[in-house]
Amino acid sequence: MRHAIQLDFAGGRPALSLAGGLLLAVGVVAASVVFLEYHTVAQHRAGLELKLAALARADALAAAPVETLADARIAVSAEQAATDLATPWTLLLSELEQASKETQGQVAVLGVEPDHAKHNVRVSAEARTLSLALAYVERLQTSRSLSYPMLDRHEMRADDAQHPVRFELSGAWRDLP
Amino acid sequence: VSPLWRDEVGIYLAQRRACLVRMRRGVRPTLAAEVDHADPAAAAGWEGALTLLEQQMNEGTWSDARVRVVLADHWVRYSVVPWSDALSSAGERLAHARELMSGIFGAEMSDWTVSLSEAPPGSSRLASAVPTALLQALKDAALRHRQKLVSVQPQLIAAYNTWRHVLPAATAAWFVTVEEGSLAALRMCGDGIDRVHAVRIGLDWARELKRLQTFGRLASASPTDGRVYVDLPAALRTLRPEGSADLEWLDEPNPPLTTLHQLEHLRRRAA
Numbered sequence: 465m466r467h468a469i470q471l472d473f474a475g476g477r478p479a480l481s482l483a484g485g486l487l488l489a490v491g492v493v494a495a496s497v498v499f500l501e502y503h504t505v506a507q508h509r510a511g512l513e514l515k516l517a518a519l520a521r522a523d524a525l526a527a528a529p530v531e532t533l534a535d536a537r538i539a540v541s542a543e544q545a546a547t548d549l550a551t552p553w554t555l556l557l558s559e560l561e562q563a564s565k566e567t568q569g570q571v572a573v574l575g576v577e578p579d580h581a582k583h584n585v586r587v588s589a590e591a592r593t594l595s596l597a598l599a600y601v602e603r604l605q606t607s608r609s610l611s612y613p614m615l616d617r618h619e620m621r622a623d624d625a626q627h628p629v630r631f632e633l634s635g636a637w638r639d640l641p
Numbered sequence: 642v643s644p645l646w647r648d649e650v651g652i653y654l655a656q657r658r659a660c661l662v663r664m665r666r667g668v669r670p671t672l673a674a675e676v677d678h679a680d681p682a683a684a685a686g687w688e689g690a691l692t693l694l695e696q697q698m699n700e701g702t703w704s705d706a707r708v709r710v711v712l713a714d715h716w717v718r719y720s721v722v723p724w725s726d727a728l729s730s731a732g733e734r735l736a737h738a739r740e741l742m743s744g745i746f747g748a749e750m751s752d753w754t755v756s757l758s759e760a761p762p763g764s765s766r767l768a769s770a771v772p773t774a775l776l777q778a779l780k781d782a783a784l785r786h787r788q789k790l791v792s793v794q795p796q797l798i799a800a801y802n803t804w805r806h807v808l809p810a811a812t813a814a815w816f817v818t819v820e821e822g823s824l825a826a827l828r829m830c831g832d833g834i835d836r837v838h839a840v841r842i843g844l845d846w847a848r849e850l851k852r853l854q855t856f857g858r859l860a861s862a863s864p865t866d867g868r869v870y871v872d873l874p875a876a877l878r879t880l881r882p883e884g885s886a887d888l889e890w891l892d893e894p895n896p897p898l899t900t901l902h903q904l905e906h907l908r909r910r911a912a
Contacts, residue, residue: 466805466829470759471769473776473793474710482668 552637556609560587563603567591571600574630584636585610590628594618597631610635648673648706650788651904652694653796655713656822657683659693660907661703664900674702675907687716687775691782698786708783709792709900711908714818714825717795718746718753718770719837724763731757738768746770758798764833769795794901796908797825797839800872803905804891813867817853819874820908824849846880858887874909 557576564571575588587604591597597618604613613635620629646666653660663674678697683689690713697703722738738757743750753770760766776793783790794802800818801808808814808829817826821844828836842849853871870889878890 466801466808466810468802468805469767469798469834471756471767471794471798473754473756473769473771474790 552609552639556585556637559604559607559609563600563607566603567596567600570596578637582636584634586616586632586634587613588630588632590621590630592626592628594620594629597629601631601633604633604635609637611638612636647789649900650703650706650708651900652708652710653713653904653908654687654690654694654710655796655820655908656685656715657681657689657693658821659690659697660904661694661697662900662903662907663703663706664903670899672903675903677907687712687772687778691775691778695782698782704786704788706788707791708788709904710779710790710794711799711901711904712771712775712793712795713820713823714796714839715820715823715841716771716775717797717825717839718742719795719797719825719827719839720745720768721835721837722757722766722768724760724765734766738766739770742768742770760833765835767798767827767834767837769798771795795825796820797827797837799901800905801827803902804870804872807891808870809867815867815869816872817869818872819849819853819877824853846877850877850880854888872909 560573560576564573570593571589571591573587573589577586577588578584579586589597589600591600598615601613601615604610607613613633616632616634618629618631620627648666649664649670651660651662651664658677658679660677661675662672664670665673676697678693680693683693720738720742722734722741725734725737728734728737735755735757739750739755742753742755750770752773754773754776755768755770758767758769771793779793780790782788797818801816804816808816811831813828813830815826815828817824819842822841823839824842825839826837827834850873853869856869868889869887870891872891
């Protein structure tokens with residue numbers, strides 16, 4: 465059959481035929497079915513995502529204490545490291561060593577204990593005589609890194625044949641720029 | 642009533658004649674009313690035909706409907722527009738068609754509205770022109786009578802579309818439609834239409850049909866022209882020349898289904 469000549473001065477389109485109407489109805493129904501199917505699948509997917517998110521949250525909560533403790537330890541260590549770094553170790557040790565040298569080795573430093581909370585340092589040492597120990601303390605009183613070092617206690621060691629004097633002094637350290 | 646199921650009114654306008662049919666829409670459209678209003682005393686131009694139409698419209702049977710109008714070829718001009726690769730838009734193709742028709746019919750085409758048929762790329766198109774004032778008058782009439790003008794087609798196009806199911810699909814052939822005062826013909830080739838003519842004819846029908854028979858004989862003798870299929874008003878069938886085997890007379894094979902089929906049926910029956 466020949467094709468119709470589509471020529472119209474009103475720009476009109478052919479009226480909706482029965483076959484065209486049926487085809488349109490089938491198309492609309494098919495599109496509706498596809499949309500409903502899509503909607504169902506989308507809802508199912510949203511439900512699965514919610515479940516997945518809930519599971520992920522539960523896993524995170526279960527792992528949280530371990531992580532919190534670890535984090536706390538790390539935080540404490542970092543704080544400790546920062547505090548240690550803030551202590552003027554280099555100058556303090558250098559002045560303790562210099563003071564020992566000035567006594568010609570008559571005073572030996574046995575230990576140095578910083579107390580960060582009180583911002584002071586406790587030095588344990590041993591001297592041949594009490595006067596040497598007092599001179600050592602006096603020498604440190606001119607130190608740049610310690611302020612007001614004081615002799616806290618001393619004792620003569622009777623178990624040693626030379627009877628040396630073990631003493632402890634403490635003083636606040638200065639924060640140098 | 643849903644706009645999809647509004648009644649349709651078909652209007653055929655020819656010289657001194659207006660045919661109207663009203664189809665009630667539905668799964669099977671039915672004929673609600675029809676009238677063939679001819680007045681030999683009416684003016685010959687399309688203004689006279691519009692006056693006859695207006696007289697019918699005022700009776701009220703035809704309002705509140707979609708309207709399809711078929712115009713007699715007497716007021717229509719045609720041309721075949723060859724395909725051009727240089728034209729890319731519908732606007733350019735229409736301007737080209739108008740230019741082509743101005744070359745054929747003269748500068749007076751400025752008062753005519755041109756329409757171009759749809760066709761696949763590479764195929765020639767059929768251009769048609771009707772007076773712009775006639776189109777505007779039809780739109781105004783539709784507005785006045787609460788009608789929606791959905792289609793305005795020339796008779797050649799409407800008749801061809803009505804008969805296309807009996808025309809040869811692949812071989813070349815002529816299709817001719819005849820009305821009072823004019824004859825229009827187009828030649829179908831393999832992929833479209835390659836020639837179109839619309840001529841004024843006299844009232845001596847016997848003589849005009851003999852001329853048509855001669856044309857059919859010449860066309861049949863030509864291997865490129867093929868058969869000639871003639872759409873003839875029923876009243877003229879008795880005037881068919883004897884021995885006109887070179888012409889294929891188109892008869893009503895099926896009951897009319899659409900508004901335009903019904904209108905064509907009325908036009909052929911009442912002429």
